[in-house]
Amino acid sequence: MDVLLRLKRFDPERDADPHWEEYTVQADPSDRVLDLLHQVKWYQDGTLTFRRSCAHGVCGSDAMLINGRNRLACEYLVKDAGTEISVEPIRGSQVIKDLLVDLDGFWEKYRSVMPYLVNDEVPADGKERRQSPEERERFDDTSKCILCGACTTACPSFWSNPDFVGPAAIVNAHRFIFDSRDQAGEERLQIMADADGVWRCRTIFNCVEACPRGINITRAILEVTAEVEKAQGA
Ligand code: SF4
Numbered sequence: 001m002d003v004l005l006r007l008k009r010f011d012p013e014r015d016a017d018p019h020w021e022e023y024t025v026q027a028d029p030s031d032r033v034l035d036l037l038h039q040v041k042w043y044q045d046g047t048l049t050f051r052r053s054c055a056h057g058v059c060g061s062d063a064m065l066i067n068g069r070n071r072l073a074c075e076y077l078v079k080d081a082g083t084e085i086s087v088e089p090i091r092g093s094q095v096i097k098d099l100l101v102d103l104d105g106f107w108e109k110y111r112s113v114m115p116y117l118v119n120d121e122v123p124a125d126g127k128e129r130r131q132s133p134e135e136r137e138r139f140d141d142t143s144k145c146i147l148c149g150a151c152t153t154a155c156p157s158f159w160s161n162p163d164f165v166g167p168a169a170i171v172n173a174h175r176f177i178f179d180s181r182d183q184a185g186e187e188r189l190q191i192m193a194d195a196d197g198v199w200r201c202r203t204i205f206n207c208v209e210a211c212p213r214g215i216n217i218t219r220a221i222l223e224v225t226a227e228v229e230k231a232q233g234a
């Protein structure tokens with residue numbers, strides 16, 4: 001079938017502002033929106049610019065605003081998107097070209113929460129730090145994050161305040177705060193207690209809707225907030 005693909009294009013060397021361009025592409029219902037973007041890039045306009053890598057929902061590179069909602073282009077099928085599909089860059093970050101945005105700020109916030117295990121003690125058996133299935137389960141949901149940025153860039157609190165650390169960074173703080181092997185929980189909670197930390201969340205739930213991994217982000221944010229309040233003796 002024919003699909004009308006409307007793409008928001010922007011070339012900083014040529015355009016004053018972003019504008020829409022339309023392409024007609026042949027598609028099967030089981031094709032992904034990423035396949036349609038490839039069709040345009042490979043057969044109609046090689047200058048079309050976007051990020052993608054794994055093409056299988058693993059690397060998190062191709063979050064885009066598709067038909068008005070943040071989704072992964074490699075996971076969203078034509079049969080669900082329809083025969084008229086609009087694709088725009090994710091919001092709240094500077095557009096470099098077409099669908100490609102500058103994610104430096106996103107990665108800076110991710111790094112700010114110390115997204116790695118901190119533990120300098122030698123394990124009791126000298127080999128490994130053991131954890132019960134229940135302890136592992138405590139952060140199972142947030143360990144699924146692929147850092148696509150769909151949550152943070154769908155968040156109105158982030159749009160109105162780009163300094164807000166954002167849902168993705170909080171999810172990744174949660175993953176280590178609740179890890180029984182980690183010893184930097186207090187430090188992370190101090191980071192989360194910052195004015196631009198967890199308090200900026202207004203429980204709007206856009207992040208939960210946007211997450212391609214089905215992570216209950218709002219619950220994770222509320223759990224981190226409860227830990228911050230506990231640490232502050234509230
Ligand atoms: Fe993407 Fe979900 Fe991780 Fe946010 S929490 S960065 S939406 S995978």
Ligand code: FES
Nearest residue numbers: 053055059060074
């Ligand atoms: Fe890797 Fe879509 S290209 S998640």
